[in-house]
Amino acid sequence: MTVAIVLFTADLRVHDHPPLRAALSSSDEVVPLFVHDAAIEAAGFAAPNRRAFLSDCLTDLDEALRDRGGRLVVRSGSTTEEVCRVAGEVDAHEVHMAAGVSRFALLREARLRQALASAGRRLRVHDAVTTVLPPGEVTPAGRDHFAVFTPYFRRWSQVFPRSPLAAPGAVRVPSDVASEDLLSRRSVTGVSEGLATGGETEGRKRVTAWWRACLAAYEDRHDDLAGDATSRLSPHLHFGTLSPAELVHRARKAGGAGAEAFVRQLCWRDFHHQVLAARPTAAVADYRPQHDRWRSGRAASQEIAAWKEGRTGYPVVDAAMRQLSHEGWMHNRGRLLAASFLTKTLYVDWRIGARHFLDLLVDGDIANNQLNWQWMAGTGTDSRPNRVLNPVLQGKRYDPDGAYVRRWVPELDGIAGAAVHEPWKLPAPERARYDYPDPVVSLAEGRDRFQRARGRAD
Known part of the structure; x- marks a missing residue:
């Protein structure tokens, strides 16, 4: 009996899964394996929302495999060590996995390949899976x-x-390979109240x-x-x-x-x-440096806190940030507005915003999160690095009736229509009825500060 391991990483499905289909075609039995890698948690990437969503995904994957006569094997520790340990237990001749692009994924692949080769086993990495x-x-x-x-x-x-490949009809797993219990979503603390359900x-x-x-x-x-x-x-x-x-x-x-x-x-x-x-360094370093000297200090810290809390005084930005906090997800237009406001209006380092997003986003991955933040900060691939999105104009364009703002900033619910995007323009007696802050900075001041910093002031 020949045995292969399928190492699941960011490919938690049975439909259109090249590593799984390749392992099934080349071996009598397979071990569908997922490793909770301690390095991910140590690096701060095991955010509660993603851990909760992951638990849903693994439970669903296990059920799909059981429907086909198999099961998911779960281990914890170093991916390299656990894969090699399982390979030794079942005498697997090869390991199949999807290719990754992050520095962590590439290093994991290199270490695993070397460790398996030293034991006479082969690693097969499949492209176009993720x-x-x-x-x-x-x-x-x-x-x-x-x-x-x-x-x-x-x-x-x-x-x-x-x-695309069809899901396999049957998955045969060695009966004696041990597995840890699956993590339950209920065991994860700090999860956003409105987090969606995961799983294929x-x-x-x-x-x-x-x-x-x-x-x-x-x-x-x-x-x-x-x-x-x-x-x-x-x-x-x-x-x-x-x-x-x-x-x-x-x-x-x-x-x-x-x-x-x-x-x-x-x-x-x-x-x-x-x-x-x-360019793996783009995860942490400017892809196209603008020689920014980002603001820091007490004033910047207070504005960053207001941005995170959804209390900047710009309703559409605050609505987006509150959606992020509640759902662990944010509308794409909201992401652009929130990122532009932090990096261009407040002139705060994009890495601070990217880190906050990674702390909350259920879909937060290095490639899309970091490079989208750089695109908006003007240090990435955007051909117009100094563009600034005006949150008032953008709010009126993409939320013309103010429904999105009123959904997430309920203290402004009494303001009808597009006027909700500029509460500071209300007559003083009416403005006083709303427990909502004034803008942390005027758009004109923020724009002028940014242009001076980028050397574009008149």
């Missing part, structure tokens, strides 16, 4: 990655992703419902803050309960402007992954 195309699949002439999205999108669109089953249900109700109108409505018409699939893509390649195939089959706009968003995700794969 992305549509592998990083490096399309590159510009003479360079290892695209630094601008639009030319990347043109080339990316010309390459057809691999065909929930993800596929979400796709079906959103596809039917919102895909066709996605191009027109994806920035509608109050309408909440975005897919909300980002947590499932982060944990790999959904296959991005399968989503592209389904969207292209559906066709239409909404489907094309959705595919473009999936391309943005691939774009960021190929940037990080080529």
